[in-house]
Amino acid sequence: MIDFWSSLHPVVQGLIKGLAVIMVIFPLAGACSMAERKVSAWMQGRPGPNRAIVPWFAWIPFVGTFLQRLGVFHLMADGAKFLFKEEPVPGHVNKLYFALAPAIAMMPALTTVTVVPFGAYFNSAGEAIPLVLANVDVGLLAVFAVSSLGVYSLILAGWASNSKYPFLGGVRASAQLISYELSMTLSVIPVFLWINAPGTPGTMSLAKVVEFQSLPGFWGGTWFVFLMPLSAFIFLVSLFAETNRQPFDMPESEADLVGGFHTEYGAFKWSLFFVAEYSHMIVGSGVFTLLFFGGWNPLPWLPLADLVGWLHHATHAAWTLHPLFVGVLSLGIFLGKVVALIFIFMWVRWTVPRFRYDQVMKLGWQKLLPLAIANLIFYALAIALIQKSA
Amino acid sequence: MAVIPLERKTLSLAERTYVPQILSGLKTTFKRLLKPAETMEYPEQRPAIPPGYRGVPTLVRDPHGREKCVSCQLCEFVCPPKAIRITPGEVPEGSGREHVEKGPQAFDIDMLRCIYCGLCQEVCPEEAIFLQNQYSMTGYTREEMVNHKDRLYELGGTLPDAHFKWDKKKVAAEHGNAH
Amino acid sequence: MIAPTKPDLVTVNIDGKEIAVPKGTNVIEAARLVNVDVPHYCYHPKLTVVGNCRMCLIEMGLPAVDPATKAPVMDPATGKQKINWIPRPQIGCGTNVSPGLHVRTTSPMVKDAREGVMEFLLINHPLDCPICDQAGECKLQEQSTGYGRGYSRFVEQKNVKPKRTQLGPRVTLDDERCILCSRCIRFSKEVAKDDVLGFIDRGSYSTLTCYPGRQLENNYSLNTVDICPVGALTSTDFRFKMRVWFLKQTDSIDPESSTGANTVVWSREGVIYRITPRRNDAVNDTWMADSGRVLYKQVKADTRLTAIKVNGADSALDMAIHSAAELCKAGRVAIVGSGRSTVEEQFLTRKLAAALNAPVSLVSRVGQGDKLLISADRNPNVRGALVTGLIAALPAPRLAELGAAIDAGTVTTVVSLGEDLAAAGLTAAQLTKVSVVYLGTHANPTSAAAKIIVPTLTVFEKSGTFINQQFRIQKFLKAVPGPAGATDDLVVLAKLVTAAGTAIAASEVGPLWKLIAAEVPALGTMTFANLPDTGLLLDATPYAALPFAEGETLHYKPAARPAPATA
Structure with a gap:
């Protein structure tokens, strides 16, 4: 199968990978929106969406009703609605850029997915081969570089809408995303200082970060969240801001900006922004998992390799060592962590009220950035001392 | 306008990081997450309507099934959103109720305008209009949402009458009890 | 001191x-x-x-x-x-x-006295307010709110009296509500000079009634309804139609004769419900004739014209104006103005006549005056035509001159401003000889014969002024909007004048008055907005020589008439 895959023309490979990303991210984003509605409903003492059902499913006892109560069919209904709704384009907008903005929003959202490793398997030599669509060595840098392009779509949408609220939303988006990107980038530098010891070939690969968290020994198996809690905290807060999630959703800010940058959007164009936001969230959670939560390692100090070894030891079954099984297992572990993180995103959204814009700026520049710099200096010194002594 | 300077409570360092507050908020919402829903699933479950509820305004008949409204148009006058429209008319001779003289020819309440304030009920000198327990009004057209006289009586039904004012008047007129 | x-x-x-x-x-x-x-x-x-x-x-x-x-x-x-x-x-x-x-x-004594009187008046007064037409303009309601004691100590049975007596064709009496003030009796005796009403019986048996064998049927009977302080006398026409508090009051003028009685038009949402007199001590005191109160029915009459017609086919206003202008250019035109038109319309009619170089005749309507509020000249505004210069002499009866001109073939087009030429004296044969342009409100033989019909507005649907027999210029205001299809007379006339070659900028009363003030010396100092509600007396001396038809009426004495020059 792998041979067949390798024999395909690189363009075809790319196309298939791209399609796979779309096929996975769109439903995932949809499922996230559904989950968001359900989680918010439960937190607010409501049952949440629980009406839509496809007739055939209604005939299935228990399961049909359960799925209906869970609201999964609302996901399809919403998707179909976005596809078939009338596309309103207000008369006063700049039509080209107005249509371009959602497309631009989608590009970084989908592109970043390709460089995020989501699992691993072991080759015959016992080396962990990460599952990633594009295993580039710049890794995290690519994620940061591409995802920060996402702000352009917000600015473009706000500007092309040619009305006040979207414009304010766009302006806020640009200022906010730039502010928090600094802290975010600074917060992860200690991680890479840690894994790039002098003399070793330098890397920004996310897979390498996971690899470091799977090393044997106390320090080796420690997830970076324990090693660098402040980095993880700053990264998480910045992640909230970067994905425009509550309490940092200044660009939308329904209370004061109606709908922010997407006020004038509707139907499918709007849903693209929506999907982009959720895929940013998914990718962000993924990156956070890889950097600080051990990636596909099931537990701290319990790397994937050990788990597979135990399983093989317990069952003596050959399939436990099959790359496919290991890949799926690692993917499951990784996805489990991502889903938990996404739940935290939602949990925070339905708990914390929105900051004022000045508070957002103050927090970004006066609190988070100095903290990130201090954090960096501290870890730089500490790592230098440790590596010197080692 | 007087300006009252208020001393703001100084925040502790922990409070200024927002973190403990956010965590306690997260605790609250998570507890809430695990509890059953508070809401009522409307079409299947219906609320119990308490007495004195102000639902859809209706016209009522007296216990003998007679029209109580005399089309004085006070409700039309008092109605804040101008939902009520009455065409007054004369009660024809020979109907047995000609001593009432006046009754509505048409009585329309536009439920798209009605705000359920109950002023019509309050102002009615004949106790003919009541906001009863009907709360659900639906229709596909604007016309459907206008309750005409027959519909208003159908919704209203009969309510007890303590006075029978017009019966007393009729008896007085027939027996001439004053002279 | x-x-x-x-x-x-x-x-x-x-x-x-x-x-x-x-x-x-x-x-x-x-x-x-x-x-x-x-x-x-x-x-x-x-x-x-x-x-x-x-x-x-x-x-x-x-x-x-x-x-x-x-x-x-x-x-x-x-x-x-x-x-x-x-x-x-x-x-x-x-x-x-x-x-x-x-x-x-x-003082406390006065307050006591009022409360006592109110209590006695209310003893036998039925609690009819919900069905009583007077509710809202009832003195008994107002006074008991202002000066009554607020509750009743009367536990006995109330009097029972007849509830629906027809005193006459237009007046219904509810005896229970009567408080025996005798205003109606005094009015009938003193003003209407028709002494048919009176009280019979004594004490609480007292009842208002007509003299045996007679009815309250004079042409002023509805004034008794107006002055009745309670709901005892009600208008049969207005009975149970609408509560008065819904009605919008618009000042108007009774157009049925040159008396120019001041009136109030009561309307709601474009529907007129009744017309009542408005006090003007120099014209009609507080009275008006019954005949003037039913004129609002013409607004919704079946014969109302609502479609612009050119040669029998539906058309648009500009098309009709164009066709009319063509007709006027093609032949020799005569204009039949109207003593029912407002001063403003007559002014524009004069402009039209000047632009077309057409002779103007007015339709004369002389009847019997009733010495009270109906004068002999049934045109409300013949003086307006004189003042605006539309005519110089009083209109001759039966349009004899115009008829002769048509017979002689010197007139081929007649523009009629709301006048029924057949009723005014032209024969059917004469009507067929000419092309008629008819600007009017209701269908009649002239509109049937007309080549071009432009529906216009009644007195209740437009603003304007009339000059009454005293040369008092009085304004009336638009009470209700006109029906769809009808156009304001002033708009039609202004367009006709413009089409005839003289540009007229104004087609509304306000701006038009600037032109009128500039061109009509007698009205030179006025604007429409400044006209007092009770009217303004103009100088009548330039017209003292004209043999006006009016006899004596309330507040009007005809000037000593000069001997007619010819018999």
Whole structure:
């Protein structure tokens, strides 16, 4: 199968990978929106969406009703609605850029997915081969570089809408995303200082970060969240801001900006922004998992390799060592962590009220950035001392 | 306008990081997450309507099934959103109720305008209009949402009458009890 | 020191406020001048005083004088002349002012007296307000709110009396509601000179009734409804139609004769429900004729024209104007103006006549005056045509000149401003000879014969002015919007004049008045907005020589007529 895959023309490979990303991210984003509605409903003492059902499913006892109560069919209904709704384009907008903005929003959202490793398997030599669509060595840098392009779509949408609220939303988006990107980038530098010891070939690969968290020994198996809690905290807060999630959703800010940058959007164009936001969230959670939560390692100090070894030891079954099984297992572990993180995103959204814009700026520049710099200096010194002594 | 300077409570360092507050908020919402829903699933479950509820305004008949409204148009006058429209008319001779003289020819309440304030009920000198327990009004057209006289009586039904004012008047007129 | 400031003025003190009023004024009127309300039912400023309702009781006193020396008795406490208050209340309507009269209308005695009177009046008054047409303009309601005691001590049975008596073709009586004020009786006797009403029986049996074998059917019978302070007399036409508090009041003028009685049009949402008189002491006092009250029915009449027609086919206004202009250019035109048109319309008609170089004739409507409010000339605005210069002489009967011109073939097009030419004297044969352009409100033989019909508005749907027989220019205002399809006469005329070659910028009353003031010397100082509600008297001397048809009516005496030059 792998041979067949390798024999395909690189363009075809790319196309298939791209399609796979779309096929996975769109439903995932949809499922996230559904989950968001359900989680918010439960937190607010409501049952949440629980009406839509496809007739055939209604005939299935228990399961049909359960799925209906869970609201999964609302996901399809919403998707179909976005596809078939009338596309309103207000008369006063700049039509080209107005249509371009959602497309631009989608590009970084989908592109970043390709460089995020989501699992691993072991080759015959016992080396962990990460599952990633594009295993580039710049890794995290690519994620940061591409995802920060996402702000352009917000600015473009706000500007092309040619009305006040979207414009304010766009302006806020640009200022906010730039502010928090600094802290975010600074917060992860200690991680890479840690894994790039002098003399070793330098890397920004996310897979390498996971690899470091799977090393044997106390320090080796420690997830970076324990090693660098402040980095993880700053990264998480910045992640909230970067994905425009509550309490940092200044660009939308329904209370004061109606709908922010997407006020004038509707139907499918709007849903693209929506999907982009959720895929940013998914990718962000993924990156956070890889950097600080051990990636596909099931537990701290319990790397994937050990788990597979135990399983093989317990069952003596050959399939436990099959790359496919290991890949799926690692993917499951990784996805489990991502889903938990996404739940935290939602949990925070339905708990914390929105900051004022000045508070957002103050927090970004006066609190988070100095903290990130201090954090960096501290870890730089500490790592230098440790590596010197080692 | 007087300006009252208020001393703001100084925040502790922990409070200024927002973190403990956010965590306690997260605790609250998570507890809430695990509890059953508070809401009522409307079409299947219906609320119990308490007495004195102000639902859809209706016209009522007296216990003998007679029209109580005399089309004085006070409700039309008092109605804040101008939902009520009455065409007054004369009660024809020979109907047995000609001593009432006046009754509505048409009585329309536009439920798209009605705000359920109950002023019509309050102002009615004949106790003919009541906001009863009907709360659900639906229709596909604007016309459907206008309750005409027959519909208003159908919704209203009969309510007890303590006075029978017009019966007393009729008896007085027939027996001439004053002279 | 209280002293009359002028020989015919008397200074009185009402609730501490001093005012000089003419001798012979009663206390109610004097109090009204200082904005003090003295409640009353039976008193009416235009009727004799009878003082039988007792509602206007007041406390009065006169300056004290020493009986022996006639010297003023001074009050040492205030340093002013002492007032001897009469220990019992007096009726305000029957008390005329006298020098130094002091009146209290708010003292406890007066309050007591009013509450007592109200209580007695309400003893037998039915609780009919929900079905009573007077509700909302009922003096009994107002007075019991303002001066009543608020609750009833009467536990006995109320009187029962007939509820629906037809006093006449237009008036319904509810005897239970009657408070025996006798205003209607006095009106019939004194103003309408038709003494058919009266009270029979005594005490609580007293009943208003007609003289046996007669009815209240004179042309002024509905005034009794207006002056009835309660809901006893109601208009059969208006009965149970609409509550008065919904009705919008618009000042108007009765267009049925050159008297120009001032009226109020009561309408709601574009529907007129009734017309009542408006007080104008120089024209109609507070009265109007019954015949003028039903004129609103023409607004919704079946014969109302609502479609612009050119040669029988539906058309648009500009097309019709174009066709009319073509017709006028093609042949020799005569214009039949109208004494029913407003001054503004007549002004534009004159412009049209000048632009087309067309002769103008007016339709004469001379009937019998009733010596009260219907004058002999049934055109409301013949004087307007004279003042605006539309005509120089009074209209001749039956359009004889125009008929002759048509027969002679010197006129081929007739523009009729709402006048039925057939009724005015042209024969059917004459009508077929000419092309008729008809600007009117209702269908008639002329509209049937007309080549071009432009529907216009009735008096109730437009604003304008009439000049009545006294040469009093009075304005009326738009009460209701016109029906779809009808166009304001002024718009049509202005377009016709423009199409005829003279540009007229204004087609609304306000702007048009600037032109009128500039071109008509007699109206030179006026604007429409500035016209007082009671009208403005113009100088009639330029027209003193004209043999007007009107005889004497209320507030109008015809000038001594010069001997006709020819027989």
